[in-house]
Each structure stands twice: as structure tokens, then as C-alpha cells.
Amino acid sequence: MKLKKKLMMGSMSAAMGLSLVAGGTYAAFNDVEDTSAAFAAGTLEMDLEQVAEGKPFTFEVVNLKPGDTMTRDIKFVNKGSLAIKEVLMAIENMQFASIGTVLGDEPQAEMMFPGSGDSWFDNVNTDPLAFLDQFRVSIITLGAESGGDYQKELLGQDDNVTLKDFYLASDSLNSKDASSSQINAARSKVYDAINHKNYIKGHRLNVTTETNNGWEGLPVDPTDPDVLRLKIEFIDDQDKDEYGEYEQNIYQANGAMLTFSFEATQWEGQEITEDDLGENGYIETNEQANNGE
Amino acid sequence: MDIKKKLGIGVLTGALGLSLVGGGTWAAFNDVEETQNLFVTGILDLQIGEQTTIDFQLDNLKPGDHWSETLVLRNGGTLDINQILTTIEVGGWNNEDALDLNTKLWPGAGDNELEDFLAQFEVSISRDGTHLVTTTLDQLNGITNAEMTGTDAATAALNPGDEISYEVSFLFKEVDETFDNSRFQVQNKYQDEEAEISMKFEATQMPGEERGNDMDFGIESNGDLNSLVEGQNK
Numbered sequence: 387m388k389l390k391k392k393l394m395m396g397s398m399s400a401a402m403g404l405s406l407v408a409g410g411t412y413a414a415f416n417d418v419e420d421t422s423a424a425f426a427a428g429t430l431e432m433d434l435e436q437v438a439e440g441k442p443f444t445f446e447v448v449n450l451k452p453g454d455t456m457t458r459d460i461k462f463v464n465k466g467s468l469a470i471k472e473v474l475m476a477i478e479n480m481q482f483a484s485i486g487t488v489l490g491d492e493p494q495a496e497m498m499f500p501g502s503g504d505s506w507f508d509n510v511n512t513d514p515l516a517f518l519d520q521f522r523v524s525i526i527t528l529g530a531e532s533g534g535d536y537q538k539e540l541l542g543q544d545d546n547v548t549l550k551d552f553y554l555a556s557d558s559l560n561s562k563d564a565s566s567s568q569i570n571a572a573r574s575k576v577y578d579a580i581n582h583k584n585y586i587k588g589h590r591l592n593v594t595t596e597t598n599n600g601w602e603g604l605p606v607d608p609t610d611p612d613v614l615r616l617k618i619e620f621i622d623d624q625d626k627d628e629y630g631e632y633e634q635n636i637y638q639a640n641g642a643m644l645t646f647s648f649e650a651t652q653w654e655g656q657e658i659t660e661d662d663l664g665e666n667g668y669i670e671t672n673e674q675a676n677n678g679e
Numbered sequence: 680m681d682i683k684k685k686l687g688i689g690v691l692t693g694a695l696g697l698s699l700v701g702g703g704t705w706a707a708f709n710d711v712e713e714t715q716n717l718f719v720t721g722i723l724d725l726q727i728g729e730q731t732t733i734d735f736q737l738d739n740l741k742p743g744d745h746w747s748e749t750l751v752l753r754n755g756g757t758l759d760i761n762q763i764l765t766t767i768e769v770g771g772w773n774n775e776d777a778l779d780l781n782t783k784l785w786p787g788a789g790d791n792e793l794e795d796f797l798a799q800f801e802v803s804i805s806r807d808g809t810h811l812v813t814t815t816l817d818q819l820n821g822i823t824n825a826e827m828t829g830t831d832a833a834t835a836a837l838n839p840g841d842e843i844s845y846e847v848s849f850l851f852k853e854v855d856e857t858f859d860n861s862r863f864q865v866q867n868k869y870q871d872e873e874a875e876i877s878m879k880f881e882a883t884q885m886p887g888e889e890r891g892n893d894m895d896f897g898i899e900s901n902g903d904l905n906s907l908v909e910g911q912n913k
Contacts, residue, residue, distance in 0.1 A: 415723040415758065415884040421733045421750075425800075426873030427851070428739035429777045466777075466870075468741050478862075559860055649862045655743015655853055667736030672744070 428672055431466035432473065432604065432650040437531070437613055445618065448641075452520075452634055453622040459530060462594060462604055462648065463611045468672050470604035470650040473612070474590040477549075477556040478645045482514035485639030506635035515564065517640045518550035525617035528585070529595040538582055538595060545579035549618065552576060553644065557589035593648070599675070604650070606673035653677055717904070722911050724756030725763065725837075725882035733847060733878060742799075742853040742866055752880060753842035757911050759835035763843075764824040764881040769797060769816065771875035778867050784858055789868045794820070796872050801850040806843060816876070824881065835885060 436443055436459075443460040464470050485507075511517055526540040541547060554564055554572035562569065577586060585592045593614045594603050601610050625633045656662070656677040664670040671678030731751035754760050776789030797817035804811045828836035828843065837843060856865045 415721075417723050417725040417756070417882045419725050419727045419752075419880045419882075421727065421878045421880075422875060423733050423735045423748075423878075424771065424873065424875040425735065425737045425740060425849075427869050427871060428741055429870045430741065430867075431778060431870075467739050476862075559862065647862055652741045652743075655741060655745060655851065658737060658740075658744055658746035663737075667738050669737060669739040669744070672739045672741055 424667070428468040428669070429466035430468045430470065430650060430652050431464075432470060432648070433463045433465045434648065435461040435463050435611075437461050450620050452620050452632075455524070455617060455619040457525070457615065457617045460593075460614045460616070460648075461531070461611050462614070462650075464604040464606050464609075464650075467606060469606055469653055469674055469677075470594070471653045471675075472587065472592040472603060472651045473594045474587055474649045474651065475593045475614075476558060476590045476647050476649075477553045478558050478647045479560045480514060480518070480553055480562075480645075481643040482517060483641045484512045484517075485510055506631060506638060509636050510638070511636040511640055514642060515550050515554070517637055517642055518553055519548045520621050520623075520634065520637055521549040522619050522621050523547050523549060523552055523616070524619050525615060526591070526593075527615040528593055529612055530615040531611065531613040538585070540580050540582060540585055540591065542581070547576055547579045548621075549642075549644070555589060559647075590649075602675040603653075605675045607670070717907070719904075719907050719911060721758040722756035723758045723760065723882060723884050724754070725760060725880060726753040726755035727751065727880070728753070731844070733876075738873075740851050742851050745848065745850040747846060747848045750845040750847060751842050752837065752845070754837040754839050754882075757839050759839065759885050760837040760882040761832065761834070761885045762826050762830055762836055762883045763828050764883065765822060765827045766824055766879040766881070767819050767822045768877045768879075769793065769820040769874050770877070771873065772796060773872070775871040776868065777870035778863070780858075780863060780868060784861060784863060788858060788863075791868050791872075793817075793874070796869050796874065799852050799854075799866065799869055801852050803848040803850075805846040808846075816874075820876075827880075832886065837882070 434443055441459060443458050445456055445458060447454075447456055462470075462473050522543075523541060524543045528538040528540060530537060551572045554562065554569050555576040573589060577583070580586055580591070584596060594612045596602055600608065604610060604612060621634075623632070623634050627633050653672075653676060656671070658669060662669050662671040662678065728751050731749045733748045733750050735746065735748060737746065752763060772793045774790055774792075778789065780789030781787065794817045797820055798815045800816040801813065802816055802819060803813040830836040854864075854866055857863060858865055
């Protein structure tokens with residue numbers, strides 16, 4: 387406060403003091419100081435996108451046959467104001483249906499489903515896990531958008547890991563119809579198969595690239611979407627049963643629906659200092675990988 | 680006007696007339712005494728330093744982030760400050776559901792009240808290095824004229840020139856809790872929400888008291904009142 391202002395206030399206070407004293411009260415002088423502070427939370431939000439028009443990132447395929455392969459690219463885009471540290475993939479849920487369970491008794495099935503007179507129909511698979519075991523997850527590639535050192539292949543063709551293994555190994559919201567020893571066996575199989583163990587987070591996979599620099603995860607600044615490539619193939623098994631029919635015939639007219647989840651996580655909290663702030667107190671380093679460290 | 684009052688005025692006028700006549704007589708010897716009486720008020724001035732106040736503005740916070748502020752309250756006046764009364768009010772808040780949890784989960788999942796949002800912020804207050812209290816912002820909101828120095832009505836909290844330093848730490852709490860049967864963290868409902876904290880500090884004077892003289896005006900100031908008043912502005 388300037389000297390002049392203070393003096394004026396002093397004399398004003400004096401005048402006020404007198405009149406109030408005359409009024410009989412003693413607590414007449416006071417001084418009031420105000421402060422004001424503001425704070426706002428950011429947003430952590432991720433979208434899944436196609437890498438190009440007409441290239442869906444979900445698997446929605448019917449009428450599959452052994453040997454078919456499906457390759458999907460999923461693009462993770464940061465839509466919020468906070469940097470994303472990891473994107474954790476899990477298989478949350480599985481629903482299964484088989485022609486055997488859907489159609490019920492054979493005469494009706496024969497009418498509706500011409501192939502049902504064949505021997506496989508009597509033995510049609512009703513075991514969800516056995517069906518999932520027919521699908522090999524042959525490629526998991528992270529950072530598929532860039533190549534070079536940033537591209538990481540977590541799993542290859544030779545690892546022979548199936549959807550059954552992934553489903554059982556995955557941390558899931560929903561309980562599974564499997565024993566704990568089955569689950570543990572699947573977990574160690576998947577663990578052994580994954581090329582870069584640091585991408586295994588609990589029983590989920592981090593599907594963004596860990597680069598230990600400003601491009602790690604999905605920062606807002608700089609803009610860095612990551613692409614995950616998943617390739618799944620319907621295993622082509624040449625084994626035949628005693629009647630000369632392929633053993634895989636029993637998987638005809640089976641269907642499964644899997645729910646994959648991708649959880650974007652925040653970076654650890656940090657101490658906010660002047661160095662972190664841009665205009666209007668905006669915490670710029672919260673847009674960056676590892677708090678801008 | 681009745682006759683009695685009229686007579687009274689006549690008598691008064693007569694008396695005045697006499698005394699005035701007396702003033703006009705020869706006056707050879709007399710004596711006159713004067714007293715100088717001085718009343719200078721003090722200044723009650725609570726000061727908050729520009730670098731030592733709670734005036735942060737932060738945007739784009741995430742759970743786990745924390746920051747510290749130093750609040751220095753200084754007696755910049757000439758009068759003792761008796762108590763410092765604090766009033767805290769939070770405003771400028773709106774419910775936000777940035778992730779649209781009301782649709783993705785269930786109606787109401789993304790909603791919260793101001794008090795819920797404020798409860799996410801832990802506040803730890805120390806005075807001159809001694810920890811006083813750890814609480815949350817919702818507990819501080821609405822405090823009105825709370826005495827913060829711990830002094831009674833007869834004790835000075837802050838003498839002229841003295842200061843109290845408060846260290847105030849804020850933490851956006853990180854609560855690892857998900858909605859039932861969901862991966863979504865419950866704290867997601869606070870994304871994109873903001874609030875403003877207004878704080879008011881009122882310094883009060885000591886009770887009035889019987890005062891003796893502080894000085895000999897003539898000797899100490901050469902009779903210059905201006906310099907005395909200006910001297911209060913320390």
C-alpha cells in the first residue's frame with residue numbers, strides 16, 4: 387500500500403473510530419485482508435480409433451474356417467488434458483454359444499441345419515475354453531504406427547499362445563469357469579511367451595510403448611497416439627479322427643464373444659511448482675510423460 | 680411565549696450586557712494559561728506479503744499432485760493485533776461428468792456435490808514449523824470468523840512488526856477405488872471440476888484501556904503534528 391493511501395486510511399479510521407467510540411463499542415479498528423485461490427482438475431480420457439477409414443479395430447467375424455486370420459489395428463488417442471501413462475489390456479468377459487446348445491434336440495436341428503446329420507454334430511463342442519483354444523494370438527505389436535526401435539513385438543507366431551490362454555491369464559472383472567490351477571498354468575504360459583516382461587502389469591498387458599522419454603505412453607504434449615496390432619488366426623489343425631474327419635469339425639457353428647478392456651492410467655502425482663506452470667496456472671507438465679521429468 | 684419565559688430572557692440579556700461592559704474596562708494585569716492536548720490514533724494494519732499468500736491458480740491437476748503455500752501474516756501497523764479472524768468460502772464449482780459415467784455406468788455415477796469434490800483435497804497446516812492440523816477442504820469451507828492465533832480477548836496475537844508464518848500443503852488425494860464391477864475409478868467423477876477458495880483475514884484491535892501520557896508533545900516533536908502522524912506510518 388502506498389504511503390498516501392495509508393495516511394488517508396489512517397485518518398478515515400480515526401474519524402470512524404471517534405464516531406464508534408461515541409457509540410459505546412471498543413472494537414472499532416480492524417483490518418481485513420483477502421486472498422483468493424483457484425484450482426481445477428484435468429481430464430484423463432482416451433478414445434479408440436481406426437487407423438484408416440474402413441479398417442475396423444474390433445473383431446466381428448462370422449463364418450470362419452480353419453486357417454483364416456484376422457489382423458486389427460487399434461489406435462489409442464489421448465482426448466484429455468492429462469498424459470496417459472499406460473493402457474492396460476484385459477479380457478473381461480466371455481460368452482459362448484454352440485449349435486449344440488442353441489438348437490437343442492436333433493430332429494429340429496436336422497431341419498434347420500442341414501449339416502447336422504454328420505457325425506461331428508453328435509460331438510459338437512460345448513466347451514468354451516476348448517473353442518477359444520483354436521484361436522492363436524499370433525502377433526501382438528505395440529507402436530505399430532512408427533516402426534524402428536519404438537515398435538515392440540510382444541508375441542510372435544511361434545509362441546503358440548491362444549485366446550484360451552489369454553482369457554484365463556487375464557485379470558478380469560468377471561469370474562471364470564476355470565480352476566485356479568488352470569488359471570495359474572495359463573498365466574505362466576503367457577508370461578513365458580511375452581517378449582518384454584516389463585509390459586506385463588499384474589495380469590494385464592500395457593499396450594502403449596515404454597520408451598523412458600517424452601514419448602512414453604500417450605502424452606498430450608507431444609501428440610503421440612499409439613497403435614496396437616493384434617493378429618488372431620483360426621488354427622488349421624490337420625489331425626483327423628478315426629472316421630477320417632478333421633478333429634476340428636466339432637468346432638463348427640461355435641461362437642464366442644469376448645470383451646476386451648483398455649484402461650488408460652494417469653502418471654504418479656507430482657509436486658507442483660512454478661516450473662510446472664504455464665499461463666493462468668495451467669500445469670503443462672501434466673500433459674507430458676512422467677510429469678515432464 | 681408566556682410572560683414568565685419572557686422575563687427570564689430579559690434577565691439573561693441583562694447579565695450578558697453587564698459582563699460585556701466588564702470586558703471593555705481597563706485591564707492592566709491578567710494571566711492566561713493554555714494546555715496542549717494531543718490525540719494521535721494508531722494504525723491497525725494486517726499485511727500479507729505478495730510472495731507469501733495463498734493465491735495459487737492451478738489448472739489440469741490429477742490425483743496425487745500436491746503443492747505448498749506459505750502464508751505470512753504481519754503486523755504492519757502501530758497497534759497490537761488482538762486476534763485474527765478467518766473466513767473461508769469456496770465457490771465457482773460446477774458438477775462435471777467429463778467421462779460421461781452417467782451413461783457408461785449408471786445414472787448418477789458421474790455426479791457429485793461440491794463437498795465431495797473438496798473432500799478430495801487434503802490440507803495440512805503448520806505454524807512456524809509446528810504442525811497444527813490435517814484436514815480436507817470441505818471441512819474448511821464455510822468457516823466464519825474463526826480465531827486462528829489461539830489468543831484470548833486480552834492477549835495480543837501479533838505485536839507491531841511481528842509475523843506469523845503458516846505453511847499450508849495441499850494434496851489431491853489418490854483413492855484407488857473402482858465402481859462396482861467396473862474398471863472406472865470412482866475419482867473419475869471429479870474430472871474437469873474446479874473451485875475457488877476465498878479467504879478473509881480480519882485483524883482486531885485490543886480492548887480500549889485507560890491511558891496515561893506517552894510523550895511530551897512540545898519537547899519530542901517540536902510541536903509538529905504532521906510529523907507525529909506521519910511517524911505512525913511505520
